[in-house]
Amino acid sequence: MKIIYNLSVLLILLFSYNIVCAQHVREPRVYIEDYKGTEAGALKKIDSVEALIVTAESQGISTEQEKMTISLAKTFLLYANWDEENTPVYTEMFDGLHEFFQTTPENLAQHLPTYERSEVITMLTESITTLEALLSGEISRQPSPIIDWRKISYDTNRLVYNEKPVFLADYTWQPKKAGVISLEDYFGAYDGFYFDPTAVVSEQGAIADQLKKYLKQKPSGNFGTTFIGHKNIPSWLESKFPKVDIGKALYTGYDISNPASREIIQKLFSGIVPLIKGKNYTKQGYMLTNEPHWNLTGNWEIVQFSDYAKDSLRVWLKKKHRNIEAFNTLWGKDYSSFDEIDIESFPMEDGERGKPIGYDIIKFNQDRVTNWFTFLDSEVKKYDSGAMTHIKLIPMHWSQNGRGNGLDFEALTRLTSNIGNDAGAKKSFRWGGPYDWTKRYAYFWRDMAMTYDFFRSVSPKKVNYNSEGHFLQSTAFTDLFLEPSYVRSIYWLAVLQGMNSVQSWFWPRENNGSLQNKGEDIAASLINQPRVVNEISKTFMDLNTHSEDIDALQHLEQPIRLFYSETSAINKLQYMDGIFKSYEELYFEGLSIGFATKDILEKNDNRTWEVVLIKNTEYVTTEELNALQSYLDNGGTIIMDTLSLKKNEYDVLHRQNLVQGKGSLRVMDTPENMNRTAMHKISSQNKLPPLTLNEHNTGNKKRCVWRSYKDEDERYVINVLNIGNKTSQVTVGIRGVSNDVKCVNLLNGEKMNPTFSINPEEVLLLEITKNTN
Structure with missing residues (x-):
């Protein structure tokens, strides 16, 4: 298991809802009882793939993808056996989710192991088809690089290995092994460390002896991230400051306006950071806070202002307005001085948005949160001057309309060393709707794509680290029958938009296949979907095979x-x-x-x-x-x-x-x-793309995201990705060149006509040359 101090603390990340709107339940493509796969059938397929691998390697064909698939197949056969022996556990977890699949929790739990084995057989069959095509010369591919996670470094806004850009994929809570199978060979090998204020065991700032001993012995390890938790606080701090939790937020268990919060952080960082600075497991960065938000509006996790926050607000208002008479006119009040200012309890009504009081309180909340993170960032760097820092920002807090969360995304992005986030997407919704995006698109991409472009606009020279990728599952989105086409499409799009590394949510299995906990979020997650994990790994292998092209497309100018x-x-x-x-x-x-x-x-x-x-x-x-x-x-x-x-x-x-x-x-x-x-x-100004793409489809609504570039050798590359819900007909060409062009699919070596159909969620990476015939 990846070592995390006080792992149980992280269980607070799991939360779920049992709300299901029957009006908008999913229409299944298939029912779980339709699957018939067996372990014997899967083992027979493994033998076939292994035999083809031997033949392919004798002909110099790279087979890393197929070796990965075999490793994953064996892993999920282990998981299926555990799931079969523990159907009551899954029955309980599927309760509340089953209505989305239009069946019973008992039925889902009973047939889940067979479904997992069937998916294993399907992905092995696909490997056989691919290997046979490679052996026949029908397709070709370039070798996938094998990344040593101990030797990853930075080059401005890139992660680099062997002097080439790399894109990293890993999973939250992923164990190191499944039985005897190493999961770090193909499914990510992030190292890391977790600490929080409970490590400070006395008012004098003493750090727990056991923890200090552990850190002094802990190897530098692999490239990784340090998770700083704020949920739990030591008992001595609560005794010294009895009101320290008034004004706390969901993932910050104390009031950031209370002087006690700075006292505990100073003691924590001065004791811990010198012990871990410079280690590989800190190089992806210190995560300053998990999913921060201090909501003043809405109906979820509302934060109250403590007396300290109210005092700070009065100071802020005096500095902003200076004159109490002018302030009274704006707010419609009759205070004799700024010291008298009081505010009503939250949540603040949406009707206050657009009024002076609404603007001032929301802006003050943003400023106090930015000041808090400025303090955290500076305290880390006081003891580790080379530290990379990031914040796990939730993109929808910027891309959607709410602004009462206390987050100035631009200021926070500019502040930290890396761009941090937990971006995701949604293929479907368990409740709510109907949603307009379904009329045109295959999935909901707004929050990720638009926010990633905003991040890069603010800080173009920083690495984008998604430390909790929610592309496969989130509170409102859980689907046991995700198609690999969606998986490849959304991860590829995220990288194209700027993502350099991702830890996907989530892999809560122990080495023996048992579950780390029994939350509803586990059922129908990626640990029940081998083809989903298989496609993530294949996608990142392809991205890293062509990393220099992807890097160029990722960093195009934004004219x-x-x-x-x-x-x-x-x-x-x-x-x-x-x-x-x-x-x-x-x-x-x-x-x-x-x-x-x-x-x-x-x-x-x-x-x-x-x-x-x-x-x-x-x-x-x-x-x-x-x-x-x-x-x-x-x-x-x-x-x-x-x-x-x-x-x-x-x-x-x-x-x-x-x-x-x-x-x-x-x-x-x-x-x-x-x-x-x-x-x-x-x-x-000659800033149009060097290639052209004309799209033809019903409704005249474009659905293909495309980016292109020309390298120093006059080589043209275009990435085309259909995020629409219908097939499109496209024609590619070279701008200013009237001749036909030649197209080669870089992912499989196939020659293509410059006019072709592209299916929903299909991804193409093409090399374009002039046709001189």
């Missing part, structure tokens, strides 16, 4: 920037829906889409930009307006609608408007005209 205002996001209830609509309109044009903000305009290099688009952004601060004006004065191009930039954060009309200066300012009446003008600007 079109969408202006994002935290001010409008706080004040407008549906602001992010509008941002996504603008993003979606440009997403399928072969360009990598970027974002611009006040700080991005002022602090980041904008020489590769061509245009900033401003849509539906009514509220901006004077400072944001000044940053845009400075961008124009320096020769930038802005295209905006007639609604935007009208009011400040307090719904007061601005006295100034943007003027063109040395740049170009276009105010347009429709989004279509804005996009058309922006694309014309890109074209005039």
Whole structure:
């Protein structure tokens, strides 16, 4: 088992709901009782694959993928046997989930082992088909690199092994072995360490002797991450500060505005960090907090302000407004001084959004959280100056409309050494809906894709580490019958969007196949789906085989920037829906889409930009307006609608408007005209993709995400990924070249016609050359 101090603490990550809306239950493609696989059938298939591997290797064909599949097959046969002997355990766990599959928990539990064995047989049969095609010369492939996880390093925004970019995949709570089978050979080998404030056993700051001894003996190990927990606090701290938990959050068991919180962190970090600095198992970074949020709005995990937080709020308001009379006018109050200010209990009503009181309290909450993380980051680096840090940010807290969570995503992304997150996607929903995205797309990709582009816009020189990938399962999304096509599509898209490494949620098995716990989240997770795990491994093998091409596509310039205002996001209830609509309109044009903000305009290099688009952004601060004006004065191009930039954060009309200066300012009446003008600007500056892709499908709604580049040797590569729910017909070409082109599928060596069909969730990586015939 990967060693984690006080592992039981991490069980707080598991939470579940038993809400199922019968109106929106899943329509199964197949029922679990339809599967008939046996262990004997699987073992026979293993023998066939192993024989073909011997033949293939004698002909110099790489067989790492098939060796991985055999290892996984043996692992899941072990798991199926345990599951068969423990059907009552699964019956209990399937209770609440069974309605989604339109059956009973008893039926799911009874047939689960047979389903697992059947999936093992299917993936082995696919391996046989692939090996036979390789042996016949029908297809070909390049060897997959074998990564030594002890020797991974950084190159700015890349993880590197043997001087080439690598993309890493691992699993939360993955054991080292399944029986005698090593799981670190093919399924990730992250090392790591967990610690939290309970390690401080006295008010004087003493660290538990057993823990210090363990750390002094712990090898440097593999490339890994250090998880800093905040859920549990020592009893002496509660005795010294009886109200320390007033204002606590879900994963932070103390009030971050209370001086006690800084006292315990200083003692914890001064005692632990010097013992672990420089070790391989810290190099992916110190995770400063798990999934942070301090919600003031909504109906989930609402945080109250402690007296310390209220005192800080009064100081913040005095600094912000200075004059109590002006403040009273804005808030509609009658205080005689800032010291008298009080606030009503939370949750704050959505009706306060767009009002001065709503803006100030939400912005204050963001500032106090940013200050807290600034403290955590600096305390780690006080004792480990070379430390990489990250925060497990939940992308939907930025990409969706809520802003009462205390998170300024831009400030937090800029603060830490790595980009940290737990991005995911959803193929289906267990409740709610119907959802508009299902009319066009195969899965819900908004939260991951848009947030990843925002992350990269803020910090283009940082590695993106997804420390809890929820592409396969989350609270509202659990599906026992996931197709490998979805698995490959979503992981590939995430890497294309910027993800360098991921620990997928989750692998809660012990070495003997037993379950680490009995939570509902385990049933129908990836540990019951061998083809899902198989496809993840194959996908990352392919990504690493072609890592230099993927790296180039991942780091394309972002010439079109969408202006994002935290001010409008706080004040407008549906602001992010509008941002996504603008993003979606440009997403399928072969360009990598970027974002611009006040700080991005002022602090980041904008020489590769061509245009900033401003849509539906009514509220901006004077400072944001000044940053845009400075961008124009320096020769930038802005295209905006007639609604935007009208009011400040307090719904007061601005006295100034943007003027063109040395740049170009276009105010347009429709989004279509804005996009058309922006694309014309890109074209005039020769910033369009070097390849072209024309898509034809029903409804004239584009569904293919594509990115292309040309290398120094005049070699063209294009990645095409259909995230739609229907097949599309596409034609690829070289921009400015009228001749036909030749296409080769880099993943299997097959020659293709430049016009071809691409199925939903299909991924193609193509090399394009001019046809000189």
